[in-house]
Amino acid sequence: MHTKADQLLDLTRAMLAAAQSDDWDEFELQEQQRSAMLDVIFGNQDDMESAKLYLADAIEQLLLIDQEITALISQQRDLASQELRHLKHARQGNKAYQIAADDPL
Numbered sequence: 001m002h003t004k005a006d007q008l009l010d011l012t013r014a015m016l017a018a019a020q021s022d023d024w025d026e027f028e029l030q031e032q033q034r035s036a037m038l039d040v041i042f043g044n045q046d047d048m049e050s051a052k053l054y055l056a057d058a059i060e061q062l063l064l065i066d067q068e069i070t071a072l073i074s075q076q077r078d079l080a081s082q083e084l085r086h087l088k089h090a091r092q093g094n095k096a097y098q099i100a101a102d103d104p105l
């Protein structure tokens with residue numbers, strides 16, 4: 001039996017896999033589906049009452065996976081920031097070279 005909590009964990013694991021493979025488009029798609037699933041789960045009190053313990057375990061696992069995802073996103077943000085700084089320095093160096101090359105002395 002594949003419960004909503006199982007589906008939620010599957011979506012979260014798919015998000016992690018997408019983040020680990022730098023597939024941010026797929027990550028966003030999975031995140032949107034997971035967000036909709038969370039709305040379904042927490043919007044239906046009957047489902048919540050009947051599965052509180054199972055949901056608690058699933059949510060604990062979800063939070064652990066989310067920590068990994070957050071670390072990967074932070075890592076990706078830092079890499080992008082580092083690349084941007086590198087491009088700015090390269091552009092400044094290129095500009096200085098152009099000025100020096102244009103200056104006949």
